[in-house]
Amino acid sequence: MTAVMNSRDAQADDDVQTKDSTEIKALVFVRDRGIVVLWIVLILAFSMWASPFFGTWGNAVLIANAAAVAALYAAGVGVGVMSGALDISIPGVAALAGVVCGKLVTSQVSVGIGIVLALLVGVSVGIVNGLIALRGYNPLIITIGTLSVTSGLAAVVSGGYAIPGLTQLTFMGTARYLGLPAPVWIVIVLYTVLTVFITQTRHGLRFMAVGGNMEAVRRCGINSSVYRVLGFAIGGLCAALGGVVSAAVSSEANPSASPGIIFTALTAVALSGVALTGGRGSLPRVLVGALILATISNALTIKGIQPYWSTIVTGLLLLFALGMESSVKTAVERRLMKAATASAHSGRR
Known part of the structure; x- marks a missing residue:
């Protein structure tokens, strides 16, 4: 009789562990793939x-181009956070x-040197x-x-005015290659x-571990x-690349630091x-995040809805993402703790 009861208890524990494992996998899927589904x-x-303007190839290219510059800045923020x-x-x-x-390009300096x-x-x-942060400061x-400091220096370098006529940068701004705008190709390469560095190299794995x-x-x-x-340096590189590409797209360099970027x-x-x-994250998902924001803005524009609604939606999405991250993390931790407790209980029997 006792053996039968123990067998039933063991079967019940196995069922609970299987259910918890399924729930954990579902939560992890939501965390890691939910943004793609969204x-x-x-x-x-x-x-x-x-319809019919949104679902066209031409509009898809417009969305990709609109997301490209934001994706450059998001890469810098993402790498820094990781x-x-x-x-x-x-x-x-x-x-x-x-x-x-x-300033360098309009001063007859080589375009390549100016970009570098x-x-x-x-x-x-x-x-x-990074060096200041190592001294223990927040x-x-x-x-x-x-x-x-950098905002002030930008105004000093430009004299407080935008630098127009940067047609020399067209090749990385408004030019198209194989039907796609140059910024899209820059984002793909970056x-x-x-991603290869972070996920496939020893230094990248150490970088994430830090x-x-x-x-x-x-x-x-x-x-x-x-x-x-290195994290700060890569973030600075992405920000600088975003600044150069922004100047190339608009054909002028603006010294104003837009808070909308961050x-x-x-x-x-x-x-x-x-x-x-x-310590955790995925750059391809960051890219999808930038594409989602550009997609929403594009659809609202097509429907003739005022741009400030896009800002409202973006803010709501940010709050939603933070809440979802916290909820999923807490749920996964609870399931793992429950599974560990059940396993320890089963081991004692």
């Missing part, structure tokens, strides 16, 4: 709502890099941010300070390189400081499920 649903919904630091200085770095490139120096400006700011406060627990990585004998600075980038990163505590 984008597909939005495309289908908008194809019917904004490494354990939120970089707020990206709008200022973008403005400074843009005007440096514009502009990108080096971004990397340099990132390294400075990265958020540091980057707010460098945002102010995301491919960074974002998760810098002290634990240090105790393993790895120079965690290098990877923390807002849009943060929303795309939050939508992608990147853990704001660092």
Whole structure:
């Protein structure tokens, strides 16, 4: 009789563990793939709502082009968050890099040299941010300070006025290659390189580990400081590239640091499920986050709805993404704890 009861209890525990395992897999799917499902649903919904103009190849190219610049900034924010630091200085770095490139190009300096120096400006700011952060200061406060500094420097370099007539940068702005705008190709290359680095290289894995627990990585004998600075440097590079591409698209370099840049980038990163505590995330999902924002804005524009509604929707999406991330994380932790308790109980019997 006792043996039968033990067998029934064991079977019940197995059923509970199987159910918990299924629920955990479902929650992880929502966390890791939910954003792709959301984008597909939005495309289908908008194809019917904004028919016949939304569901065309030409409009798809417009959405991709609109998302491209935002995706460059989102890559910088995303990489920074994955490494354990939120970089707020990206709008200022973008403005400074843009005007440096514009100033050099209009001063008869080689276009290639102008672009390289502009990108080096971004990397340099990132390294400075990283070195200061290593001294124990809060990265958020540091980057707010460098945002102010770089914004001021952009105005100093440009004399406070936009630098127009940057037709030399057309090749990476309004030009098209194989039917796609240049910024889209730049985003494809950037995301491919960074994704391969993070997921397929030893240094990339260490980089992510530092974002998760810098002290634990240090105790393993790895120079965690290098990877923390690297995160800031990559963020600065992405911001500078975004600034140069923005100047190329509009044919002018604007010294104003737009706060909308960081807002849009943060929303795309939050939508992608990147853990704001660092150590976990996916750049391809960040790209999908940027595409979702561009898709919503495009559909509302086609329907003639005022642009401020797009801002409202973006803010609501940010709040939704933060709430979803917290809820899924808590639910997964509870299921794992429950499964571990059930397993320990079964082991004692």
